[in-house]
Amino acid sequence: MTDVRWGILGAGWIVQQATGAALRSAHGSSLRAVAARDILRAESVGAARAVTDYRSVIESDDIDAIYIALSNEAHLPWILAAIEAGKHVLCEKPLTLSPQDTAKAFDAAEQAGVLLVEAVWSRWHPRTERIVELCRSGDLGEIETYLGTFTFPAVPPGNYRLDAKRGGGALLDVGIYPLHVLAACLPDAAFRLLSVERHDVYGVDLTTRATLEWAHGRASIACSFEMPESQRLVIGGSHQTVSVDDDQAFTSWRTHSSLTIGAHRETFEPVDAYQQMFEAVSGRIRGDDAWVMPRHESERVAGMVEVIQQRSA
Numbered sequence: 001m002t003d004v005r006w007g008i009l010g011a012g013w014i015v016q017q018a019t020g021a022a023l024r025s026a027h028g029s030s031l032r033a034v035a036a037r038d039i040l041r042a043e044s045v046g047a048a049r050a051v052t053d054y055r056s057v058i059e060s061d062d063i064d065a066i067y068i069a070l071s072n073e074a075h076l077p078w079i080l081a082a083i084e085a086g087k088h089v090l091c092e093k094p095l096t097l098s099p100q101d102t103a104k105a106f107d108a109a110e111q112a113g114v115l116l117v118e119a120v121w122s123r124w125h126p127r128t129e130r131i132v133e134l135c136r137s138g139d140l141g142e143i144e145t146y147l148g149t150f151t152f153p154a155v156p157p158g159n160y161r162l163d164a165k166r167g168g169g170a171l172l173d174v175g176i177y178p179l180h181v182l183a184a185c186l187p188d189a190a191f192r193l194l195s196v197e198r199h200d201v202y203g204v205d206l207t208t209r210a211t212l213e214w215a216h217g218r219a220s221i222a223c224s225f226e227m228p229e230s231q232r233l234v235i236g237g238s239h240q241t242v243s244v245d246d247d248q249a250f251t252s253w254r255t256h257s258s259l260t261i262g263a264h265r266e267t268f269e270p271v272d273a274y275q276q277m278f279e280a281v282s283g284r285i286r287g288d289d290a291w292v293m294p295r296h297e298s299e300r301v302a303g304m305v306e307v308i309q310q311r312s313a
């Protein structure tokens, strides 16, 4: 079958840094158009055409799927607009700012018969897939402990991440990575929030620490815009523990990676998990059975985020 024809909304950091090139390289995918408010930024992504009008991309007859890379508050309106125009949608994380809006977006996609996927790219990384498989298979035994951190020291002034009205804050930006892996590793667990510690400036959380428990264990999550760079992931089972060997648990990109399971080490070839994500979504649009982030995982994590936000409000 022919390539899935993609359009991108937004040409900010993530598109410039990684996803524009990943989409250009993705098999079964063709990058037709990019829209950004600044035409020079749109042109720099290297699509067949560049425009400044988001709507003209979603309404183009030569586009099958839209990748939304806009700031968080703009996700829902452009998801709904793209769906209304009959397009499949891959939207950056967090898909929306609430579980209610996430359900609304998936309902709209289902009614329109199009695919909607949240772009939590690290879930397509083979190392993450392996961790999830180890947890779900019972190879680690009963999962009893989970430590996931995603912290970095600063966000530039003026960035949407520091604006509550625009979906800012560390939890929505990076906290959702360890939450997604936790939810994937324990698909049937009923999580209960034990505690939250939060440090706010400008009305957004610069740091959130949360402890959750389920029937057999406890998870500790830390995310921050004001702590040293760190992405740890350690999962303790009743038989053995798995941990990533680098400090890049959620952003390993085009580099060798590894994990340690008990006394044993497994290594992974460099991959571009963004490219794998685009290939999987294009595959699904063409009717393949490639794995894509399912609705229930996005909704479950959106629910966990809401519980953490409400406790700390």
Ligand SMILES: NC(=O)c1ccc[n+]([C@@H]2O[C@H](COP(=O)([O-])OP(=O)(O)OC[C@H]3O[C@@H](n4cnc5c(N)ncnc54)[C@H](OP(=O)(O)O)[C@@H]3O)[C@@H](O)[C@H]2O)c1
Residues within 6 Å of the ligand: 009, 010, 011, 012, 013, 014, 015, 035, 036, 037, 038, 041, 069, 070, 071, 072, 074, 092, 093, 094, 119, 120, 121, 159, 160, 173
């Ligand atoms: N998967 C990942 O690894 C990863 C990493 C970073 C970010 N992200 C996600 O990608 C999205 C964009 O993040 P980013 O770091 O690329 O953001 P950024 O560099 O700050 O760019 C902001 C984006 O928001 C758009 N935007 C729309 N209205 C805006 C307004 N009034 N003011 C400022 N920007 C506006 C911009 O569109 P124009 O281009 O049209 O100006 C641009 O695409 C977020 O949802 C974030 O969570 C994902």
